[in-house]
Amino acid sequence: MEKLLISACLIGTNCKYNGKNNYLELVEELKKKYELIPVCPEILGGLDIPRNPSEIKNNKVISNKGIDVTKEFNLGAKSALEIAMNNNVKIALLKDGSPSCGSNYVYDGTFSKTKIKGNGITTILLKENGIKVFSENEISKLL
Numbered sequence: 001m002e003k004l005l006i007s008a009c010l011i012g013t014n015c016k017y018n019g020k021n022n023y024l025e026l027v028e029e030l031k032k033k034y035e036l037i038p039v040c041p042e043i044l045g046g047l048d049i050p051r052n053p054s055e056i057k058n059n060k061v062i063s064n065k066g067i068d069v070t071k072e073f074n075l076g077a078k079s080a081l082e083i084a085m086n087n088n089v090k091i092a093l094l095k096d097g098s099p100s101c102g103s104n105y106v107y108d109g110t111f112s113k114t115k116i117k118g119n120g121i122t123t124i125l126l127k128e129n130g131i132k133v134f135s136e137n138e139i140s141k142l143l
């Protein structure tokens with residue numbers, strides 16, 4: 001069975017900044033076709049649940065309290081890549097809009113819910129290492 005790296009929040013893990021999840025019912029269909037490898041880069045990077053929301057600005061990741069969490073986000077991205085490599089993963093399904101997992105859009109760093117085209121920190125690293133990243137809105141391409 002092919003392996004698929006997946007944002008842990010999409011399978012129902014309460015690892016979002018607000019302690020909730022982004023459970024997607026279609027994940028149950030994915031399980032029939034793939035061995036799911038769940039990762040939450042922000043937790044892997046040492047951040048807490050719950051935590052302050054963060055956005056990318058000028059190549060840094062800054063929380064809504066003005067704290068620079070770039071180091072934690074980079075560490076989480078590296079850990080997620082390591083897990084992907086160790087499992088010989090070639091594809092990933094990641095939650096769009098997240099400063100870690102986004103693949104079509106992220107927020108613009110002003111905490112005003114303004115979306116801009118772009119990738120999260122983990123998505124960038126995975127793509128640089130040849131892993132194809134899909135967002136949850138593209139799940140039909142994997143089913």
Ligand code: SF4
Pocket residue numbers: 006007008009010015016017039040041042043095098100101
């Ligand atoms: S970092 Fe990714 S997996 Fe973790 S909560 Fe955010 S979107 Fe979900």
